[in-house]
Amino acid sequence: MSSVPYLRVHPSDTVAVAVSALASGTHVTIDDLSITLAEPIAQGHKFSLKAIRAGEPVIKYGAPIGEAKSDIAIGMHVHDTNIRTLLEEEGTYHRDEEVVRHYTEKAEALRAQWHKKIPTIQAYKRDDGKIGIRNEIWIVPTVGCVNRTAELLIRWADQTLPKSSFFDGIHVWTHPWGCSQLGSDHENTRTILADLVHHPNAGGVLVLSLGCENNTPESFKALLGPVDEKRVKFLTTQMVDDELEAAKAMIGELYETMKADRREAVGMDNLIVGFKCGGSDGMSGITANPLVGHFCDALTAMGGSAILTEVPEMFGAEQLLMNRTVSEEVFKKTVALINDFKHYFTAHDQVVYENPSPGNKEGGISTLEDKSLGCIQKGGEAIITDVIAYGERVTKRGLTLLSGPGNDIVSTTALTASGAHIILFTTGRGTPLGAPVPTIKIASNTPLAEKKANWIDFDGARLLREEGDAVLNDLIDLIKAIASGEKRAQNEINGYAEISIFKDGVIL
DSSP states (O other), rough: OOOOSSOOTTOOSSSEEEOOOOOOEEEEEEEEEEOOOOOBBBTTTTESSOOTTTTTTTTTTTTTEEEESSBOOOOOETTTTEEEOOOOOOOOOOHHHHHHHHHHHHHHHHHHTTTOOOOEEEEOOOOTTTTSSEEEEEESSSSSSGGGHHHHHHHHHHHHOOOBBBBBEEEEOSSSSSSSSHHHHHHHHHHHHHHHHOOOEEEEEEEESSSSSOOOOHHHHOOOOOOOTTTTEEEEEGGGGGGHHHHHHHHHHHHHHHOOOOOOOOOGGGGGEEEEEEEOOOOOTTTHHHHHHHHHHHHHHOOOOOEEGGGTTTTTTTTHHHTTTSSSHHHHHHHOOOOHHHHHHHHHOOOOOOOOOHHHTTTTOOSSHHHHHHHGGGGTTTOEEEEEEETTOOSEEEEEEOOOSOOHHHHHHHHHTTOOEEEEEESSOOOOOOOOOOOOEESSHHHHHHHHHOOOOGGGGGGGGGGGHHHHHHHHHHHHHHHHTOOOHHHHHOOOOOOOOOSSSBBB
């Protein structure tokens, strides 16, 4: 594909997007249209391809992204200044079996293509049948009171534990919770922490407690259920004379157990991959997100598992997801997912369409529908096989929808907790953050990829200049290399990895 300065995403669109900045007076030819721009258009921003009267819908991605607040002439800049959202708190949804059949047939055809050529990665096989793509020691504090104790242990371990082929490092997942919380907040904390203890990228885990917190060591062990005692150690710091020495001994035991671990060849279909976008711009839904969508289609065709979250960034595009649900049951679960999150907004006296952020708007995104229709591109055309609650773990292959907010750190933590081995994180503005798992940053535009090469792993804007299959294959090769431990994602190189847990209630 040759580089173009502007494009129309869908044949029915009434706006086009500037791929690069366009000056006022620029002559534009798209399909059978020939227009002259009435004003300058920044990269990622939209301009009108026809006269749009006040109250008429503005179409992008083949769907309404809002309606005109005033008359918009041909060639004008189309943004939040002259369009408004059409979103409401309540929606009516349906499931069309004919549309579902169309997507199912496409998925089956793609499955036939990938069936005999599933790529291989090198991973750690766990005793429970799962795989890990890292063999790390994780310290999981049950309460924020022991965060600094854990950080002292990390410093000691970094200086003491020998570097080796079987050991990929040690991390602590600090947080301020585990005590003085009530109801769902307390259970969310416990659930997410339990998910981290069970995560297969951890070859060894030290659960570090204080002893008097609400998340008591006894209740947390009960929530965890059975664990491998050689892989998971528990220390209650109030119960020992010297918590640092006791913890060091346990970490040493974990390290000794991990010495026997070796990477083995497994199919890429064993991977669970989470998708996230943050700091989006007007190019995100045209380059980086569709590229991830192509990967989602390929991974699920192989038999792998993909996770899409950020429920508020589905608002305005949710019907398109419902069109791909595998069954009536999953359709109903998707409707409940959307409505429950809308009710969360209204329960706090907030409108559902407050998004997009100032950075999104500066990058060319005008309304939440504009953002959502671009956001869901990360799910490609894959069939949605399941819908899970915040803190639940993925159990089905295919594309799973995960309940969670759009906040970057909260949602990458939720993806990790649900079982993602790796996260593909698209961005048009750039961000350094990382999850507890490798977080591959995919830029929506080349200037960002070049400027922030220390943050960005892949230039998604290559889709505008190269054949799509070649770009997808290069992305798959990168994911294979990172999953196999041959390369590190930039967040790993930079040491950027953290968690944040969803909170919605009272702190005592």
